[in-house]
Amino acid sequence: MTRTESPGIELRIDSLTHAFGSFTAVDDVSLTVRPGEFMTLLGPSGSGKTTTLNIVAGFLNADRGRVHFGGHDVTNLPPHKRNIGMVFQNYALFPTMSVRDNVGYPLRQRRIRGRAKESRVDEALEMVELGHLARRAPTDLSGGQQQRVALARALVHRPPLLLMDEPLGALDRRLRDTLQIEIARIHRQVGTTVIYVTHDQDEALCLSDRIAVFRDGRIEQVGPPDEIYQRPRSEFVARFVGDSNVFSGRVTSEGALELPSGAVLRGASPALAGPRATMVVRPERMSITDTHPGSLGTQPNSLDATIVEERYLGGTRLLKLAVPGEDRSLLVREDSLRDESRSPGSDVTVCWSPRDAVWVEEDDQVRGSEGDT
Numbered sequence: 001m002t003r004t005e006s007p008g009i010e011l012r013i014d015s016l017t018h019a020f021g022s023f024t025a026v027d028d029v030s031l032t033v034r035p036g037e038f039m040t041l042l043g044p045s046g047s048g049k050t051t052t053l054n055i056v057a058g059f060l061n062a063d064r065g066r067v068h069f070g071g072h073d074v075t076n077l078p079p080h081k082r083n084i085g086m087v088f089q090n091y092a093l094f095p096t097m098s099v100r101d102n103v104g105y106p107l108r109q110r111r112i113r114g115r116a117k118e119s120r121v122d123e124a125l126e127m128v129e130l131g132h133l134a135r136r137a138p139t140d141l142s143g144g145q146q147q148r149v150a151l152a153r154a155l156v157h158r159p160p161l162l163l164m165d166e167p168l169g170a171l172d173r174r175l176r177d178t179l180q181i182e183i184a185r186i187h188r189q190v191g192t193t194v195i196y197v198t199h200d201q202d203e204a205l206c207l208s209d210r211i212a213v214f215r216d217g218r219i220e221q222v223g224p225p226d227e228i229y230q231r232p233r234s235e236f237v238a239r240f241v242g243d244s245n246v247f248s249g250r251v252t253s254e255g256a257l258e259l260p261s262g263a264v265l266r267g268a269s270p271a272l273a274g275p276r277a278t279m280v281v282r283p284e285r286m287s288i289t290d291t292h293p294g295s296l297g298t299q300p301n302s303l304d305a306t307i308v309e310e311r312y313l314g315g316t317r318l319l320k321l322a323v324p325g326e327d328r329s330l331l332v333r334e335d336s337l338r339d340e341s342r343s344p345g346s347d348v349t350v351c352w353s354p355r356d357a358v359w360v361e362e363d364d365q366v367r368g369s370e371g372d373t
């Protein structure tokens with residue numbers, strides 16, 4: 001199965017809206033996915049990502065909006081006429097069929113038989129490296145192997161669009177990491193367009209060409225993984241995708257941020273005009289030095305703090321710090337081998353470059369629900 005044999009198509013959804021009773025699950029969502037692109041719909045539970053996927057698949061009818069595959073309107077087509085592949089979290093394999101028969105089932109439904117069918121099944125099994133288990137029953141396989149069978153079955157008929165709904169959610173962390181690599185490899189090999197739903201930020205960052213971050217039925221931001229992580233547009237995206245330090249305060253006449261404690265923080269560019277602004281800094285962009293009494297406010301982006309908690313993460317450690325005069329703690333990620341003498345109770349100074357500070361849209365609702373980190 002080569003990239004030229006299974007070209008992806010463009011997916012375009014326009015103004016999709018869908019409600020379950022009084023609850024609006026998808027609220028005026030529009031998105032264009034390029035041919036062959038790996039697009040991840042990322043968001044918390046109830047944010048609308050799975051409902052959007054089900055509308056694209058034809059399992060749900062939108063209350064409003066249109067769905068286009070390769071320029072053709074498929075809004076009113078039933079699922080079996082959309083020529084898509086689908087991978088579910090629970091695999092949905094037939095327990096009474098062998099692995100080979102499970103993979104070949106979509107071809108049988110399309111009346112592809114004989115040598116053509118056997119050849120495609122062989123290719124699909126080779127792609128997921130399960131040819132040696134073709135005669136086994138799915139119940140004799142591990143969870144990761146079953147998921148590979150489900151992926152082979154979804155791709156055996158060479159669909160131009162593959163939909164994946166939390167496919168790794170039931171697997172342990174090590175197996176998820178392994179299958180992420182396999183999914184990325186297979187996507188490069190077959191070239192189909194992929195729409196992937198997950199609430200796992202690491203998964204989204206690892207696999208995607210672009211990510212659409214969902215919140216409350218709407219898309220909050222769309223962009224490549226590095227842009228979503230390094231340049232979030234809103235406080236919600238900054239907090240949901242990775243750890244973040246969020247500062248809110250008064251905008252000075254020079255476009256800097258003045259915190260309630262009196263400390264002055266600067267970004268790479270001045271803050272937009274307005275009485276208040278919010279700045280985000282990632283934990284790994286912060287540095288810790290020994291404390292310098294009275295440094296608070298004497299230089300931009302420098303805060304006196306006290307370490308209150310330490311989490312060892314193998315190659316790195318995550319430090320939680322309290323800042324005098326602030327009702328919010330800081331998170332700093334550093335090399336686990338760096339200055340092991342620092343421990344809870346140590347007084348330190350935290351600093352960072354203005355170029356690592358990102359101005360975002362303030363969000364009182366998110367901040368109130370997230371606690372102090």
